[in-house]
Amino acid sequence: MEIKLPAYAKLVISLLGIILTVFVMIEAKSVLVPLLISGLLAVLISPLTSWLERRKVPKALASILSLVALLGFLAGLVYLLYNQLIGFGDDLGALEAKVTELLNKFNDFIDSHIEGVVPISAGSLKDTIFNYLKGNISSITQGAIATATSITIAFILPIYIFLFLYFRHFLMEFVMMAFSEKNREKVQNAADKIKMVVQNYIVGMFLVIIILAILNTIALVSLGIKHALLFAIFAAMLNVIPYLGPLIGSTLPILFALLTKDSLWYPIGVFLAFYFIQLAESNFFTPKIVGGRVSMNPFMTIVALFIGNFIWGLAGMILFIPGMAVLKVIFDEIPGLEPYGFLLGDTKASKEKTETRTLRDKINRVRGRFKV
Numbered sequence: 001m002e003i004k005l006p007a008y009a010k011l012v013i014s015l016l017g018i019i020l021t022v023f024v025m026i027e028a029k030s031v032l033v034p035l036l037i038s039g040l041l042a043v044l045i046s047p048l049t050s051w052l053e054r055r056k057v058p059k060a061l062a063s064i065l066s067l068v069a070l071l072g073f074l075a076g077l078v079y080l081l082y083n084q085l086i087g088f089g090d091d092l093g094a095l096e097a098k099v100t101e102l103l104n105k106f107n108d109f110i111d112s113h114i115e116g117v118v119p120i121s122a123g124s125l126k127d128t129i130f131n132y133l134k135g136n137i138s139s140i141t142q143g144a145i146a147t148a149t150s151i152t153i154a155f156i157l158p159i160y161i162f163l164f165l166y167f168r169h170f171l172m173e174f175v176m177m178a179f180s181e182k183n184r185e186k187v188q189n190a191a192d193k194i195k196m197v198v199q200n201y202i203v204g205m206f207l208v209i210i211i212l213a214i215l216n217t218i219a220l221v222s223l224g225i226k227h228a229l230l231f232a233i234f235a236a237m238l239n240v241i242p243y244l245g246p247l248i249g250s251t252l253p254i255l256f257a258l259l260t261k262d263s264l265w266y267p268i269g270v271f272l273a274f275y276f277i278q279l280a281e282s283n284f285f286t287p288k289i290v291g292g293r294v295s296m297n298p299f300m301t302i303v304a305l306f307i308g309n310f311i312w313g314l315a316g317m318i319l320f321i322p323g324m325a326v327l328k329v330i331f332d333e334i335p336g337l338e339p340y341g342f343l344l345g346d347t348k349a350s351k352e353k354t355e356t357r358t359l360r361d362k363i364n365r366v367r368g369r370f371k372v
Helices: 007-027 029-054 059-090 092-113 122-148 151-166 168-177 181-222 228-238 244-260 265-290 298-312 314-333 338-344 347-370
Strands: none
Touching (some): 007 029, 007 298, 029 059, 029 298, 168 181, 181 314, 228 244, 298 314
16 A cells, blocks of 8 residues: 655655765765775766777776776876976066065055055965965975875775776676566666766866866967966866856956056957857867767856865766766656756756657647548
């Protein structure tokens, strides 16, 4: 006999389930985060593993070679960013002098044209900003080294990645066996879509970040902006955050050009270069590379970023974006959960689907009138 619960009881049960899930995620962070990061990295290099296996390379060796390629790339990226941060920290003294000069000019202008305004103290600004940056550049780089050499990064993650690569077909068979015979076709269909989403979104965004980093570097180097590579990579990585990410990523090199160059044309040039690169990214690179199979809702993406930061910090901000893409596929495949998939989807795509559905209904009604 089916038990029907009142609406308030269902709401209470749902809230308790959400609270319990969040509690478990927070408490099991040390277990879940390495597993999920390893899974995402394994997905990134799984095409290379499959390619090696098709070339008759043994499964274990193919997984090891793919893992070595990934670790080599990550080590090179960390080393590159570390050197860029060190160089940027060395230039903070010149930036301090430039800001002090600009503040003195600003105070002279205020003093000569406006009465009763307290001038801005360059010394206080130095104490609050530049000393803070100098102290934290060192701690950031030292923290990065400590993190890179920690047991979790240096030992556990590579083992997880290797196991995910080696046992990926076995894990898929387990998922299929966990469901009844009548639902296996739906499960296989959902699994194929999830794999497609992960490949299109994660791998696609990774390629987009590389392309943007190259274009940003070319633009900044052409304008003669120092630390072009650091600003370019930082802006490209922030591009995964809708609206806010590109804004922050372009603001930093614009301010740096404003402080280090004698002409206003340099920050204007940086602004125009980043603007046109962003137009190309949103209208060409992302649609062509990532694809339109799963369009993300910018509002829900930002909400996922804040929730991920609340639960797992920086790791949550990284993991919750592809996690939301996977959830959208699952919601779209399970009857009764389609509204939640609609909520996560892109508003433009949802509008197009609604217009298509309305047009199809009108055609069916017209056909019904003339049907004998």
